[in-house]
Amino acid sequence: MSQSEGNIESVLHEDRLFDPPASAGAPWHIGSLDEYKALYKKSIDDPESFWSNAAEEMHWFSHWRQVVSYEAPDAKWFVNGTTNLCYNCVDRHVENGFGDQVGIIWESEPIGDEGPEILRLTYADLQTEISKFANVLLDKGVRRGDVVTIYMGMIPELAIAVLACARIGAAHSVIFGGFSSQAIADRVEDANSKVIVTCDGSWRRGSVVPLKDNVDQALEILGEGKVRSVIVRQRCKNGIDWVDGRDTWWHDVMQEAEADCDCVPLDSEEMSFLLYTSGSTGKPKGIHHTIGGYMVYTATTSKYVFNLVPDADQVFWCTADVGWITGHSYILYGIMPNRVPTLMYEGAPNFPDADRFWDIVSRHRVTQFYTAPTAIRAFMKWGEEHPKKHDLSSLQVLGTVGEPINPEAWMWYHNVIGGGACPIVDTYWQTETGGHMITPLPGATSTKPGSCTLPFFGIDAAVVDADGNEVGANEGGLLVVRKPWPGMLRGVYGDRDRFIDTYWSTIKIDSKPVYTAGDGARRDKDGYFWIMGRIDDVINVSGHRLGTMEVESGLVAHESVVEAAVVGMPHEIKGTGIAAFCTLAPGYEANDDLRKKLREHISDQIGAIAKPDMIRFTDALPKTRSGKIMRRLLRSIAAGEVEVNQDTSTLEDFTVVAKLQGGDES
Numbered sequence: 009m010s011q012s013e014g015n016i017e018s019v020l021h022e023d024r025l026f027d028p029p030a031s032a033g034a035p036w037h038i039g040s041l042d043e044y045k046a047l048y049k050k051s052i053d054d055p056e057s058f059w060s061n062a063a064e065e066m067h068w069f070s071h072w073r074q075v076v077s078y079e080a081p082d083a084k085w086f087v088n089g090t091t092n093l094c095y096n097c098v099d100r101h102v103e104n105g106f107g108d109q110v111g112i113i114w115e116s117e118p119i120g121d122e123g124p125e126i127l128r129l130t131y132a133d134l135q136t137e138i139s140k141f142a143n144v145l146l147d148k149g150v151r152r153g154d155v156v157t158i159y160m161g162m163i164p165e166l167a168i169a170v171l172a173c174a175r176i177g178a179a180h181s182v183i184f185g186g187f188s189s190q191a192i193a194d195r196v197e198d199a200n201s202k203v204i205v206t207c208d209g210s211w212r213r214g215s216v217v218p219l220k221d222n223v224d225q226a227l228e229i230l231g232e233g234k235v236r237s238v239i240v241r242q243r244c245k246n247g248i249d250w251v252d253g254r255d256t257w258w259h260d261v262m263q264e265a266e267a268d269c270d271c272v273p274l275d276s277e278e279m280s281f282l283l284y285t286s287g288s289t290g291k292p293k294g295i296h297h298t299i300g301g302y303m304v305y306t307a308t309t310s311k312y313v314f315n316l317v318p319d320a321d322q323v324f325w326c327t328a329d330v331g332w333i334t335g336h337s338y339i340l341y342g343i344m345p346n347r348v349p350t351l352m353y354e355g356a357p358n359f360p361d362a363d364r365f366w367d368i369v370s371r372h373r374v375t376q377f378y379t380a381p382t383a384i385r386a387f388m389k390w391g392e393e394h395p396k397k398h399d400l401s402s403l404q405v406l407g408t409v410g411e412p413i414n415p416e417a418w419m420w421y422h423n424v425i426g427g428g429a430c431p432i433v434d435t436y437w438q439t440e441t442g443g444h445m446i447t448p449l450p451g452a453t454s455t456k457p458g459s460c461t462l463p464f465f466g467i468d469a470a471v472v473d474a475d476g477n478e479v480g481a482n483e484g485g486l487l488v489v490r491k492p493w494p495g496m497l498r499g500v501y502g503d504r505d506r507f508i509d510t511y512w513s514t515i516k517i518d519s520k521p522v523y524t525a526g527d528g529a530r531r532d533k534d535g536y537f538w539i540m541g542r543i544d545d546v547i548n549v550s551g552h553r554l555g556t557m558e559v560e561s562g563l564v565a566h567e568s569v570v571e572a573a574v575v576g577m578p579h580e581i582k583g584t585g586i587a588a589f590c591t592l593a594p595g596y597e598a599n600d601d602l603r604k605k606l607r608e609h610i611s612d613q614i615g616a617i618a619k620p621d622m623i624r625f626t627d628a629l630p631k632t633r634s635g636k637i638m639r640r641l642l643r644s645i646a647a648g649e650v651e652v653n654q655d656t657s658t659l660e661d662f663t664v665v666a667k668l669q670g671g672d673e674s
């Protein structure tokens with residue numbers, strides 16, 4: 009099933025409407041559709057007043073002079089205001105007398121004789137640890153505006169490192185622990201990062217991922233002197249190499265660090281972080297986010313979409329890794345200002361058994377649970393006996409993110425995990441948007457399996473044709489956002505042209521560029537949005553974004569491959585899998601051994617998430633007369649819709665296949 013077909017299937021479910029249930033915990037912030045609609049209208053008609061009210065809930069060292077200034081594509085939010093993300097996540101709660109409340113609950117992957125290791129860090133604990141690490145960073149020469157690279161496993165020190173950067177006004181670039189040394193090298197170089205924080209290793213499904221080794225190799229690729237300092241948190245006690253003068257143990261420097269380090273008042277528009285994400289061309293781009301707008305946007309979406317209420321016995325759990333935007337916004341920055349404990353789990357969902365997540369939900373009495381469709385499909389496959397073993401009655405809101413959710417997975421989530429009683433918030437958004445864009449509100453929006461429903465406050469989302477005109481009900485078009493919002497990206501790091509080309513060049517309305525998300529969508533007769541998938545050469549594998557060109561470049565970098573084309577293919581668990589078609593250099597034999605080598609090669613070049621699920625060797629790639637690869641045809645072949653000789657490893661005579669398909673593709 010392809011993403012667009014997923015939506016054809018969804019049409020069948022369109023009339024299934026699930027009304028929001030009465031709240032099982034704290035009252036809903038927004039309790040009816042009328043209330044949502046009234047506030048939505050206000051937020052669009054008068055965004056200044058809506059967003060200044062939201063921003064007033066945060067701490068500012070000095071008040072902004074203007075809520076927003078916008079000349080597409082450049083937006084500034086809370087202009088001249090000064091604030092600090094770390095202060096709003098941590099210190100503010102201590103100042104207000106909540107220092108002994110738990111801010112982060114952490115659970116280890118390994119399970120010892122006495123069960124997993126569990127840490128409950130209070131806001132006061134966090135303030136101390138973050139201040140100490142902020143002093144370590146300062147001592148290593150990190151200054152306001154510098155970019156610190158963080159490549160760690162899901163341990164509390166990752167949150168501490170991130171928030172320590174925020175405290176002193178250094179930007180962070182967190183790299184997901186599944187990325188390879190080449191990917192680290194590319195990102196460190198692009199960000200010109202001089203300090204890296206890492207771990208010796210991280211636990212994943214009972215094995216050690218050698219993070220420090222990967223950093224060492226990345227620094228070898230970059231050459232000596234590029235990176236000044238590597239700070240290493242010991243976690244797995246796996247043996248590592250050591251470079252004197254460059255490498256420092258976390259525990260050594262923390263022992264000596266002072267616990268006193270004030271949060272620096274930072275301009276609302278200073279850079280908070282870079283997060284690298286794939287695009288349709290070239291290397292991953294550094295998405296540039298700021299402080300004030302991002303903070304207000306993530307905290308406000310967290311509050312309404314997950315119905316966060318302090319002192320209401322809530323425990324929020326987002327299963328993403330902090331290495332992705334979902335973890336940035338909805339493990340840390342959006343959740344913590346709401347003073348609800350956020351749970352961080354170190355490892356895999358099926359370690360030691362397939363019920364680990366449900367065990368965690370029941371033991372910690374998780375109230376809001378946020379995961380990806382790909383995980384839900386895996387849970388379905390593993391069987392409902394696993395969740396059934398546990399008491400999931402604490403759950404109040406279920407969330408999903410990252411890719412379109414197929415209605416079967418939605419129904420399973422609703423019935424088996426939510427016991428039919430929890431609203432599902434299918435949140436559509438992107439690394440670039442900072443936070444949720446189109447999403448139900450749990451107490452207000454009736455849901456339809458497979459639809460992300462209606463826009464969040466202040467989001468002027470529309471589905472348009474190539475001229476920027478809104479299309480009719482159920483007609484497909486491009487998803488655009490016509491007004492600025494506080495969490496929007498401010499640029500692609502070091503590449504203004506790419507920023508404009510990617511997001512602001514496709515659609516103009518009244519001769520002004522509007523933000524184009526890169527997704528196809530339609531709205532049904534009720535105005536509900538249905539995302540139909542990417543319209544560019546980006547594929548969404550297990551909810552993670554990958555550029556097909558990135559994988560292609562990786563393949564041709566191998567000596568055996570002359571030319572490669574990569575397309576998405578239906579995948580039962582991942583949603584979209586990766587299909588690669590390769591033409592081999594003379595002297596190389598098309599066989600399983602080479603397939604294996606190429607998969608390993610991609611894992612080294614990018615990371616395990618980019619390993620092709622299928623590699624087919626071919627004498628030539630099908631091309632149009634103008635030399636463009638016929639991707640649509642390759643997608644059909646990968647999906648098994650076009651018959652080719654399955655018994656050989658060679659795709660023969662593409663012209664014939666192309667003729668069968670009705671000729672050239674433009």
Ligand code: PRX
Pocket residue numbers: 285333334408409410411412413434435436437438439440460525526527539541542548551552553
């Ligand atoms: O195609 C959309 C899909 O994921 C893309 C964004 O990927 P990324 O920046 O990695 O962020 C993922 C987590 C926010 C989008 O362009 N996508 C994300 N959420 C949904 C979705 N597609 C359908 N439904 C969603 N809820």
